[in-house]
Amino acid sequence: MTTTFGPGRLVRCPICADDFRWPQGPTVAVFDEIANDYSPVDLTRLSAARRTDTIRNSYRQCPNPSGDSKPHFLPATYADHGDPLVIGMVGAPASGKTHLLTAMIRQAYLGGLKAHGVTASALDFRRHELFRKNFIAQFERGAALPGSRPGSIETDILLLRGSGGARPVTFFDVSGEDLESTEVQNRATRFLLAATAVIFVQASEDPPDAKGPHAVSENRSFELAIERLHGLSGNGAGIAVAMAVTKSDRLRYLPPADRWLRRNDDSTLNAADIRAESRDAYAYLQHIGAESSLKPYEAFARCALHFVSASGGEALPVQFDDHTKMYFPHGVRPARVLAPLTSILAMTGVISGPEAQKVGLP
Incomplete structure (x- = not known):
């Protein structure tokens, strides 16, 4: 194996949103678990086999040309594949973003996208192990997950391989409080500057508050994100969008949701079916007074x-000696959590073909 260290491709960092030429020098960084820090490794001193293995498990530091972020690192292989996807979860506090993201990533790792010719693996092994330990493992034990904390960004980076090639996919889960903030320099929402896709999350029985007989419903998380994305791209062109009506297990016996929840995750991509579900979900949100969430x-x-339903049921309090914790008493039974991601992948070319080209169109 021969490694060259020439000028790299232009990339946009999903964390700080700066554009820079991907560094291809002979030095990468590896994370030292004991020191809890990154340390440099000179690739030229390694054999070909060790060089390949080291690159797969190492990082390169983002140069952060604007100089306004803490030091941060991306997988050394981040720029070795097709154009990266950056998918953000947008929704009000307690809308179910964290549970949906956790269930979605879990199902993808369990092979849930194989029916569409897509496989999932970790691009950042350390980051995924942290996500698995802190979120997926708790979720699988039936524990309700805490919501995203203001100022924090929980992410995982997958490598999805499909008929359209291999693409790194970075997920962002930002607290509803941060999403509703109008602070221009709010770093937690900076991912919107690099976003190529957004999953808007609206709880099934949580219409935005509208006070008074003539009041209009309001969803500030959606509205501020939309305005920011439109300001970046002119009219939102090029942004792939899916909406997830979460906690739909509450609607399991009610039309029109019952029809779709019985189907679970579809094994084939059918644009007409996606359009029909979109029509039903739109009508439902309009019926409950969530017009602002349809924007x-x-x-x-x-x-x-x-x-979608991330858990399949309601969490109940369980009393321990010194505290109470919320658990799903029958375990978790995700339903249709991959449907929003499948639509996004079809719109962005990870899933290709005639049906994929029609997904999301009126």
Whole structure:
């Protein structure tokens, strides 16, 4: 194996949103678990086999040209594949973003996308192990997950391989409080500057508050994100959008959600079915008075709506000696959590073909 160290491709960092030429010098960084820090490794001193293995498990520091972020690192192989996808979860506090993201990533790792010709693996092994330990493992034990904390960004980076090639996919889960902040320099929402796709999350029985007989419902998380994305891209063109009606297990016996929840995750991509589900979800949100939560459908050229349930049921309090914790008493039974991601992958070319080209269109 021969390694060259020439000028790299232009990339946008998903963390700080700066554009820079990907460094291809002979030095990478590896994370030292004992020191809890990154240390440099000179690739030229390694054999070909060790060089390949080291690169796969190492990082390169983002140069952060703007100089306004703490030091941060991306997988050394981040720029070795197709154009990266950056998917953000947008929703109000307690809308179910963290549970949906956890269930979605878990199902992808369990092979849930194979029916569409897509496989998932970790691009950042250390980051994924932290996500697995802190979120997936707790979720699988039936524990309700804490919501995203203001100022924090929980992410995982997958490598998805499909008919359209291999693409790194970075997920962002930002607290609803941060999403509703109007602070221009809010670093937690900076991922919107690099976002190529957004999953808007609306709880099934949580219409935005509207006080008074003539009041209009309001969803500030959606509205501020839409305005920011439109300001970046002109009219939102090029942004793939899906909407997830979360906690839909509460609607399992009610039409039109019952029809879709019985289907679970689809094994084939059918644009007509996605359009029909989008129509039903749109009608449902309109019926419960969540008109403001329908703005993503109107604001972006391609958008699909889906009924989903991350847990399959309600969490109940369990009393321990010194504290109470919320658990799902029957365990977790995710339903249709991959549907929003499948639509996003079809809109962005990870899933290709005639049906994929029609997904999200009116």
